[in-house]
Amino acid sequence: MNYMPTTILALGLLALTSRAQAATPGDASRGAEAAAMCASCHQPDGSGKNNEQGESWPRLAGLNAEYIAKQLRDYKSGERENATMKSFANMLSDQQILDIAGYYSEMTPTHGQEITDASEAVLQRGQKLAERGDWSKYIVSCKSCHGPENQGAGAVFPGIAGQHARYIEAQLKAWQSENRKNDPRDLMGSIARRLNDEDIQAVAAWLAAQSPVLNTEESQP
Template sequence: MKLLPTILIAIGAVILPGWATAAIDGDAEKGKEAAGVCVACHQADGTGKNNPDGESWPQLAGLDAAYIAKQLNDYKSGQRENGTMKPFANMLSEQQIADVAAYYSELAPEQGQGGEDADEATLARGEMLAQRGDWSDYIVSCKSCHGPDNQGAGEVFPGIAGQHAGYIEAQLKAWQEGTRKNDPQDLMGTIARRMSDEDIRAVAAWLSTQPPQSN
């Protein structure tokens, strides 16, 4: 019998080992200036871009500041690998990372892209996976960790509602293939490996059509 990950506990009630980051107060005003290196991909307003023919750039606007800071630090350390992001992360000091994270966290997100042309069956499957999971394949619902309406749960689980479909799909495949590993106790990898390519496309499409996290 397959066992579900043991860390699926009430979200917010625990701090997962190896995830908590040292708190550095960020200055959003200074972060706006430091974020100049981010604009080319993530746009001036932090809304990113869905690119169906290549790499999609995630929407950073409205994400939790501590989550953004952790990802930037992970790019610097190599814990999260991305040839595009690493040199930009390396340009930022620890304080600048905190500032950039604070800046983006205060911006208003816009509606995600990439799911608008999905058919009803695809969206229905995506909604099921995101909201209820599929216990026949031991796939836990997204909202079990990412919170009500998948709008995020603190610094550990980012808001994924309203994120671009291309980016969600790419990250699920990266966890599935083991090329992204910077999640606590391989939680995302465990779930992604139980999903088919059709499941990944469906949940990515549905999530992109949902209201993004509100500040």
Template sequence: MQRRHRLGPLPALLLIALAPATAAANDLGEKLAKEGNDNGAAACVTCHGADGGGNGAAGWPRMAGMNADYLAKQLDDMASGERDNATMKPIASGLSAEERRAVAEYYAEMEVPAEAPGTDAAKSVLERGQAIAQQGLWRKGVPSCVACHGPGGDGVGADFPAISGQHASYIENQFTAWQDGNRQNDPNDLMASVAKRLTEEEIKAVAAWFASQPARPSAE
């Protein structure tokens, strides 16, 4: 009985010990997101917005509510050059590994925007996009988007990001990057093989449908 009494409080004590470190990481992530640092990393909010919702017209993605491991991996890949992005490379390179992780966790904990980016695509285009997203195009060897990105496109872990409520222009740009070979940091070259089987019209339809869906936090 005495032994159990001594061990009982340990989980609570561990939580108390971890709390200051977690709070410090959150504070660091928020500071970097809002102010950047003195090592060449500009404030994230300059492009991604104060709410983390991104800027569709400029091609900047939503980051609020995205999986922290996914965001950290993308920042790491852009810093190393594994993911080619001329704008983001100096910013990601200007962050230390600790800072990149702090920023990723900050955005992962941020509430997603209340409204989807929306689209002016015609109903027929949205229906086409929905069919591809949910059923795929098996005659062309294209699986459904939700088979990897989860129900509703809410994302699965570090490899398959949430695309629900993402800007259509950003989704289109990534498909083009995979088609051209300018982006190659996905597992087993999966997205490149999918992108190369889709037409421009099909890509626009898929992008428009996901942009019309409510933004939801990553499922995992």
């Protein structure tokens, strides 16, 4: 059976955390100007949006600056694939990436769009996966990587509490299908492949219903 023992996972997370680069501060005022082209999808307040076709753009406000910068670099290099984001990322210099990341990281987090018709049973399953995992299926809890209350843990693990449910679902399915694989050691992929469609919907519904907080160094474990 293909699974990751707790001790191996713990060692992997420790190595990732120790190697994660400290956020290089960008200039948020310059970032506000450079981020003007981001606003049509991610909104002027960084809240992101969903459309009627089922697409979802993530909330960026309050995420860790180095995490945002890494994702932009990955879009630019092609390590993370998205044709629209690659075209925008290619327009940015290294300094503009840092500036934009700094700008969004200082914004007040907004609450993402929830799944309003999620049943109590679905939300309870989502809470279990997010907070305790499901060791009968070797599924690690979300908070074991994403920090207390899933508010984020440094530059590697973003805050996912209060993110749009559709976006969480889309990313878990992308990890599951290996269409997204820009994390070290395939941590997200190995977990996502153990989730079924109901698990993905449940954990996305529960996480989206939680309140996000500003991901500052002081709030990280």
